[in-house]
Amino acid sequence: MAGLYLHIPFCKQACHYCNFHFATSLQQKPELLEVMHLELVGRAPDWQHESIETIYFGGGTPSLLDPPELGSLLQTIRQQYALAPHAEITLEANPDDMHEEKILGWKELGINRLSLGIQSFAQDDLTWMNRAHDADQAKQAIKQAIKHFSNLTADLIYGTPGLTDAQWIQNIQTLIDLGIPHISAYALTVEPKTPLEKQIRLKQKHETNPDQQARQFLILVDTLTQAGFEHYEISNFAKPGFRSRHNSSYWKGVAYLGIGPSAHSYQPPVRSWQVANNRQYIEQIRNQIWIHESETLTWAQQLNESVMIALRTMEGLSRTLIPPAVQEKWKPLIQRYETAGWLVMEADRIRLTNAGKLQADGIAAALFVEEGDQIN
Ligand code: SF4
Numbered sequence: 096m097a098g099l100y101l102h103i104p105f106c107k108q109a110c111h112y113c114n115f116h117f118a119t120s121l122q123q124k125p126e127l128l129e130v131m132h133l134e135l136v137g138r139a140p141d142w143q144h145e146s147i148e149t150i151y152f153g154g155g156t157p158s159l160l161d162p163p164e165l166g167s168l169l170q171t172i173r174q175q176y177a178l179a180p181h182a183e184i185t186l187e188a189n190p191d192d193m194h195e196e197k198i199l200g201w202k203e204l205g206i207n208r209l210s211l212g213i214q215s216f217a218q219d220d221l222t223w224m225n226r227a228h229d230a231d232q233a234k235q236a237i238k239q240a241i242k243h244f245s246n247l248t249a250d251l252i253y254g255t256p257g258l259t260d261a262q263w264i265q266n267i268q269t270l271i272d273l274g275i276p277h278i279s280a281y282a283l284t285v286e287p288k289t290p291l292e293k294q295i296r297l298k299q300k301h302e303t304n305p306d307q308q309a310r311q312f313l314i315l316v317d318t319l320t321q322a323g324f325e326h327y328e329i330s331n332f333a334k335p336g337f338r339s340r341h342n343s344s345y346w347k348g349v350a351y352l353g354i355g356p357s358a359h360s361y362q363p364p365v366r367s368w369q370v371a372n373n374r375q376y377i378e379q380i381r382n383q384i385w386i387h388e389s390e391t392l393t394w395a396q397q398l399n400e401s402v403m404i405a406l407r408t409m410e411g412l413s414r415t416l417i418p419p420a421v422q423e424k425w426k427p428l429i430q431r432y433e434t435a436g437w438l439v440m441e442a443d444r445i446r447l448t449n450a451g452k453l454q455a456d457g458i459a460a461a462l463f464v465e466e467g468d469q470i471n
Contacts, residue, residue: 097145098344099176101131101168102355103154104373107191107227110214111294112252114286116357116371117155123373127356128164130380132171134354134369137385139175141362142352147176149183149341156212158188162200169204183246183340185210190228190236198243208339209240209247210279216269217262220255223300225290237273246337248277253315254308255283256301263311264318271322276337280315281330282308309453316449329407329452346404364392395466403459411446421468428461 105124106117150172152165165186172178185208186201193211201209215221218230228236240247249270253263270278283303285292294300316326324332328346331339345351353360357371367389370376379387392400398416405412414422429445432438437451437458447455 098149098351099147100151100353102358103157104356105159106156111225111290114289130377134380135171146179148179151341152186158192166204190232193236209244211249213249214252216266249275251280253311267318276334278332327409395464399463411444
């Protein structure tokens with residue numbers, strides 16, 4: 096059982112907050128797609144024993160590809176890999192690329208889930224982010240997509256400096272009213288080397304406000320849970336039956352193969368990745384260098400990742416995964432966090448409360464183990 100991720104590294108324009116790998120020129124697109132086919136073929140022998148349960152076209156902006164280009168990648172996947180009969184096949188799509196013919200084309204290819212990069216319905220907010228679409232396009236794209244796809248998700252961003260609580264509620268409510276069954280919502284983070292970081296440094300834009308972000312997270316959780324969504328991961332909300340199978344398998348530690356520049360793969364305990372540079376990626380794959388770099392995770396690194404990921408999920412962290420010596424070491428911290436109302440200790444699990452989810456990274460980091468803790 097495994098997932099397959101394909102990174103399509105092209106975008107129309109650079110959103111100012113984004114630190115993913117992408118190019119805004121499409122010049123290299125034909126060459127890069129040709130090489131992604133080579134990578135799919137070249138790496139297939141290592142994945143023959145795996146049933147591919149989910150495929151995810153991410154990026155970048157995969158909806159910039161024409162349906163025949165996507166279809167050709169899917170054909171290579173079907174020829175080279177054991178694709179499960181009811182595999183989830185997700186395509187990330189931006190509103191400005193979406194029209195009826197294209198949406199129908201995606202459906203005919205067997206794509207059965209769309210992930211829409213909406214981010215906001217407030218025009219000032221979209222302009223502030225430098226998104227390529229406007230508020231009206233965002234609504235129209237959802238209305239068109241929902242005619243042909245029942246399984247779709249939309250991304251939102253909160254905590255942008257100009258976004259009022261009223262606008263935030265309106266953004267969430269608009270998605271609820273449009274009938275979207277899955278929503279991913281992220282607090283704006285200022286990543287190094289992004290245009291946003293530079294603009295803040297030059298005082299052209301305001302910094303983010305942690306209090307506003309915390310407030311808007313709690314608004315998000317309240318509004319969506321009241322509307323019947325499960326808050327199944329810190330940033331993810333689904334109506335029953337609509338959880339992302341692809342992302343859920345990441346959180347369960349399932350193996351995945353990543354194809355394309357900057358894509359990561361994981362075959363426990365080895366993680367590997369491709370170079371985040373289109374030209375170098377093309378050259379390496381042409382020279383049959385199938386992996387740019389890799390690392391073998393130690394026992395402690397694997398456990399720490401599991402702790403960090405599991406604490407973000409609705410199911411929480413299973414205590415059966417944690418050696419008794421580690422649980423003993425954690426006792427004072429766990430008591431402190433319980434008293435603070437940040438987590439709940441159950442017979443077999445540790446779960447974060449909503450207040451705890453605001454501190455998730457810090458709590459996970461405090462619980463990290465070291466190699467010597469394995470002895471029990
Ligand atoms: S469209 Fe997506 S990947 Fe491209 S710059 Fe914007 S946020 Fe980043």
